[in-house]
Amino acid sequence: xxxxxxxxxxxxxxxxxxxxxxxxxxxxxxxxxxxxxxxxxxxxxxxxxxxxxxxxxxxxxxxxxxxxxxxxxxxxxxxxxxxxxxxxxxxxxxxxxxxxxxxxxxxxxxxxxxxxxxxxxxxxxxxxxxxxxxxxxxxxxxxxxxxxxxxxxxxxxxxxxxxxxxxxxxxxxxxxxxxxxx
Numbered sequence: 001x002x003x004x005x006x007x008x009x010x011x012x013x014x015x016x017x018x019x020x021x022x023x024x025x026x027x028x029x030x031x032x033x034x035x036x037x038x039x040x041x042x043x044x045x046x047x048x049x050x051x052x053x054x055x056x057x058x059x060x061x062x063x064x065x066x067x068x069x070x071x072x073x074x075x076x077x078x079x080x081x082x083x084x085x086x087x088x089x090x091x092x093x094x095x096x097x098x099x100x101x102x103x104x105x106x107x108x109x110x111x112x113x114x115x116x117x118x119x120x121x122x123x124x125x126x127x128x129x130x131x132x133x134x135x136x137x138x139x140x141x142x143x144x145x146x147x148x149x150x151x152x153x154x155x156x157x158x159x160x161x162x163x164x165x166x167x168x169x170x171x172x173x174x175x176x177x178x179x180x181x182x
Contacts, residue, residue, distance in 0.1 A: 024062030031056035044130035055105035055126035
């Protein structure tokens, strides 16, 4: 009975530690806010939209122990495609990096080694919100802590492949969901 109680205690402590670690991992931004409407700065320019198409400022803290790199995704699960819409997918962000500046996508402030995957607009980098007129769409920004320093993806990797590799190597994640409608 003592062995069972000890094993249960170790498992409980491990799970509590993992939960505490996951709760400590936070994503914040000076550009966007949880549940708030995206400003026109973060709206796509094209497809009937006329925004600034800038990537938002993002900061994160409390990454889980063992983090070797980060990935960032921005995804609209409400897009009428049957599979959502990938607005941004960045991989191979060094573990020493804990923020991206406003407008970092496609610019000189993107961390060395980071790779921006082609978004669903067909352009590498950030593609802002541009839902069909009517319903409110959610834009889920997620920072993923990865257990590997680098995802080995082909130059023309699809968002599905990048998402699979990110998911296979994620040890923790933090997210923020903004909204947009027109």
